[in-house]
Amino acid sequence: MKMKELEKVTGVNRETIRVYLREGLVPQPERSGRTVADYGDQHVEAIRAVRRLQRENRLTLAQIKTLVTGSMTEKRINESAFDDLETLVSHRANSDQxxxxxxxxxxxxxxxxxxxxxxxxxxxxxxxxxxxxxxxxxxxxxxxxxxxxxxxxxxxxxxxxxxxxLGHYIDASEFVGRWEAKTFLDHVEGRIDVNEAARMVEVAFPLMLNFFGLMRRRAFFRHVEAIQHEREIEEPTLGRLPK
The missing domain is CATH 1.10.1660 (Multidrug-efflux Transporter Regulator; Chain: A; Domain 2)
Known part of the structure; x- marks a missing residue:
């Protein structure tokens, strides 16, 4: 497809697309001539991924570039962002990067x-x-x-x-992940279409990660206090961790 069609499919204007190209976040187009550029599905996917990272995670282009290289930013990133980041890297890899x-x-x-x-x-x-x-x-x-x-x-x-x-997280994450996947499919399979299911997952993932994180935090401090209490019975000089 040409630039005009790419603009229509992605809903992003050519000036913005050119910025993405210049920043290396979208792969360069195939060129059949000096002034003829051809774009494909990989360009559409990359542009949409960048837009979602900007809009849903409030990331700047500089922050996206930093994350694509594997480094961390000061901004907290939702787990949902990593599918889009992987998309950008896969298209970079296809471009010999x-x-x-x-x-x-x-x-x-x-x-x-x-x-x-x-x-x-x-x-x-x-x-x-x-x-x-x-x-x-x-x-x-x-x-x-x-x-x-x-x-x-x-x-x-x-x-x-x-x-x-960190090996302790392997079985725990597999257990929770499998239970969540099975529960989700049991409730939605055959009832809603794929696009609606994908939308629900995008919304649910960060919410349930926060939910589980809060439960873990509460459990952690409850167990710290209980373990300290048990140890104080045996060793009264053990100090307490601040809450």
Whole structure:
């Protein structure tokens, strides 16, 4: 398709599309001549992904570019954003650009390579070998970056913390994820169309992540208090964590 049709399909004007192209967030078009550019489904998907990231997650183009490289931003990102980020990376990869190179995380997180390999060994992420070096998906890079932030907060070898402790999340996430998937399909399959189901999932995911997060937080402090109480009976000098 030509630019005029691309504008119509995406609802985005050509000036904005050209900005996306210039910033490297949308792959370059196929060119059959010096002034003839052809666009396809990958361009439509990439443009729509950028627009959703801007509108639904209030991200700037600079923040989107940062996240696509696997680095973190100061802005809290909803889990729902990562499907769109993966879409952008997949189209970059199809344009002979790699996913997030593991070595690019080392500047911000010195232990990134070590942590990524540990997370890979316990089954949380996958590492891909490319011509440019070991690489991660955007989601996997974000998981490594999150542990890097945990290290900065003090969760490190000094307190015998390593990424291996995250293995406990594997079974828990699989259990919750499978239950949610089955429950959702049991309620909607055959009752609503695919587009409506997709819309519901987009709305529900961030809401239920917040819901579960609040329940976890409440459970954490309840168990901290209970465990401390048990230990105080045996060891009265143990201090209490502030709530």
């Amino acid at each position: 790699t996913p997030v190179l593991l070595k690019t995380l080392v500047g911000q997180y010195p232990k990134a390579i070590e942590d990524a390999r540990t997370l890979c060994e316990i089954g949380i992420i996958d590492i891909t070998d490319t011509a440019h070096g070991e690489a991660l998906s955007v989601t996997s890079a974000q998981l490594v970056s999150i542990w890097g932030e945990m290290r900065k907060a003090g969760f490190n070898e000094t307190l015998d913390y390593s990424p291996e402790v």
